[in-house]
Amino acid sequence: MAKSLLEQLPEIVANGRKEAERILQSIEGRHRINLQTREWVLPAKDSTEQDWITSNTRQGHLQDAADAAWTNRLIYGDNLLAMAALLAGDEQTPSLRGKVDLIYIDPPFDSKADYRTKVTLPGMELEQKPTVIEQFAYSDTWSDGTASYLVMIIPRLILMRELLSDSGSIYVHLDWHVGHYVKIVMDEVFGKDQFRNEIVWTYGGKGLVNAKSNYVRNYAHIYMYSKNTAPYLNLRSGLVSESVLKRFGKYMNENHQITFEALRNSNDALELQKATEAFISRNGSFPNDADIARDYSKGGLLKDIWDDIAIVRENEIYDEYVGYATQKPEKLLDRIIQASCPENGLVADFFGGSGTTAAVSEKLVVAGSLPTLANQPAW
Numbered sequence: 001m002a003k004s005l006l007e008q009l010p011e012i013v014a015n016g017r018k019e020a021e022r023i024l025q026s027i028e029g030r031h032r033i034n035l036q037t038r039e040w041v042l043p044a045k046d047s048t049e050q051d052w053i054t055s056n057t058r059q060g061h062l063q064d065a066a067d068a069a070w071t072n073r074l075i076y077g078d079n080l081l082a083m084a085a086l087l088a089g090d091e092q093t094p095s096l097r098g099k100v101d102l103i104y105i106d107p108p109f110d111s112k113a114d115y116r117t118k119v120t121l122p123g124m125e126l127e128q129k130p131t132v133i134e135q136f137a138y139s140d141t142w143s144d145g146t147a148s149y150l151v152m153i154i155p156r157l158i159l160m161r162e163l164l165s166d167s168g169s170i171y172v173h174l175d176w177h178v179g180h181y182v183k184i185v186m187d188e189v190f191g192k193d194q195f196r197n198e199i200v201w202t203y204g205g206k207g208l209v210n211a212k213s214n215y216v217r218n219y220a221h222i223y224m225y226s227k228n229t230a231p232y233l234n235l236r237s238g239l240v241s242e243s244v245l246k247r248f249g250k251y252m253n254e255n256h257q258i259t260f261e262a263l264r265n266s267n268d269a270l271e272l273q274k275a276t277e278a279f280i281s282r283n284g285s286f287p288n289d290a291d292i293a294r295d296y297s298k299g300g301l302l303k304d305i306w307d308d309i310a311i312v313r314e315n316e317i318y319d320e321y322v323g324y325a326t327q328k329p330e331k332l333l334d335r336i337i338q339a340s341c342p343e344n345g346l347v348a349d350f351f352g353g354s355g356t357t358a359a360v361s362e363k364l365v366v367a368g369s370l371p372t373l374a375n376q377p378a379w
Contacts, residue, residue: 005181008147013188016154023080023159027088035075035085035093072365074358079350083159100163101232101345104336106173106328106353107153146178150185156350157189163348164227169196169340172223173328179221190225196233197224197304201332203311224340232342235302302339309335324354333360 026032075082089095144151160170170190174182187195199222309331312321320330333356341347349357 005147009150009181009184012147012150013154013185016151017158020155020158023084023155024087024162027084032088033081033085034088034090035073035082038076072362074352080156080159083156083163083350087159087162096163096346098163098165099346100348101165101168102337102341102347103160103164103168103170104173104333104347104349104357105160105171105351106326106349107351108149146181149178150181153182154185154189157186160348160350161189161227166228167230167232167342168227169231169233170225170227171199171336171340172225173220174223175220176217179223183221183223186223186225190227193229194226195223196226196231198222199224200305201309202305202307203309204307222336232340232345234339302335306332306335320356320359322354327354328356330356330360330363333357334364337361337364 086096089097157170157172164170172182172186183198200219201222202219204218309329312327312329314321314323321327337347337357337360347357347361352358
């Protein structure tokens with residue numbers, strides 16, 4: 001009788017470690033992999049015309065990137081080879097081993113879906129024939145099922161750990177298809193003690209419905225692990241949640257600060273009492289109005305259930321929508337990056353998908369919050 005997946009797992013992990021070790025050993029050899037620059041990405045034409053300040057700021061960062069060739073890089077190719085090249089470095093590009101502050105990946109979910117590039121024209125729809133790399137990168141199908149999926153992901157996770165800084169963290173975004181298996185693998189690669197959180201993103205919308213056999217599926221898992229025991233983490237969300245705005249917006253000024261005199265004389269005064277009790281339990285001291293206002297204006301401490309970020313849909317209010325089937329919202333990546341990447345830090349995404357990590361990082365670069373980005377759009 002064929003072995004179950006749990007019986008195969010120790011061998012899969014062992015073989016994944018051996019593959020990663022072979023790659024790491026080859027980095028020291030004469031035939032190590034190098035990256036070749038094919039194109040410099042200049043500011044977009046529309047931003048150049050509409051906002052010359054932003055354009056000039058970006059141009060300055062591009063010059064910085066030219067001086068430090070490994071920054072702000074989009075890499076096309078197998079991400080296993082790309083990580084090997086980043087670890088190896090060369091004469092122009094220093095090794096990024098132990099230099100990456102935050103890794104976010106949104107790998108395939110083992111959902112058996114196939115994400116091909118489609119172009120819609122008047123009266124017809126064309127499907128672009130994928131390259132060999134794209135067939136692997138965007139086709140979420142595996143010949144031997146979940147076992148072959150784990151064979152793929154394990155050596156990649158090991159190399160990602162090598163790239164992380166001592167205070168670095170990795171966020172792995174998955175769902176019910178294979179998330180629990182990858183969680184076991186990550187315990188092996190990073191260590192059970194380095195598991196920080198299982199973040200549940202409840203993204204709204206209709207969800208996946210099969211009313212005859214299961215409840216509506218309406219969330220995804222994001223597994224957070226750290227390289228060591230003391231990761232960089234800023235638990236202030238920096239955002240006011242939609243629920244807080246809905247409840248207290250009429251009592252807030254333009255800086256999201258609550259006017260408490262008006263609140264005390266309202267039907268929402270009970271909410272102020274709850275906020276006070278929550279502050280005392282969290283901080284051990286009695287707050288004044290400014291303390292609670294600061295909590296609300298900064299969104300409070302981030303918890304591991306995120307229900308205030310909607311999924312990106314095709315709609316006129318979602319101007320970031322690009323038509324990619326599993327596109328993640330910019331608010332989601334903004335929260336992760338600002339929580340786990342320090343100032344002047346380096347972010348990497350080795351399953352680039354629709355490029356949300358790159359887009360958010362670029363905006364933070366322009367804002368002066370995040371100067372560098374390494375991104376891998378295909379594997």
